[in-house]
């Protein structure tokens with residue numbers, strides 16, 4: 001299936017819009033949705049604490065907010081609550097530390113113990 005906006009292959013169909021998206025247009029779509037939310041709620045020049053689990057959803061949100069941080073004057077801190085779940089929390093924490101460092105974001109980490 002082709003992207004609804006260009007000739008590239010679609011990577012996802014979004015039922016809400018009824019459109020197929022290639023990688024580039026899907027990234028544009030997601031950024032647009034977050035921008036719309038920030039605009040609607042007047043979120044500019046704010047400090048934002050983004051709670052992340054290390055899973056794909058929260059990491060995408062962190063990355064998208066980071067990409068928009070300059071335009072919206074956002075100061076982002078990532079927050080990770082280490083639940084101490086064996087075999088799960090450790091790699092999640094490592095992933096969050098690495099991504100926070102790569103994005104040059106402050107990281108607040110709390111160990112539940």
Ligand SMILES: [Zn+2]
Nearest residue numbers: 003006022025
């Ligand atoms: Zn496309």
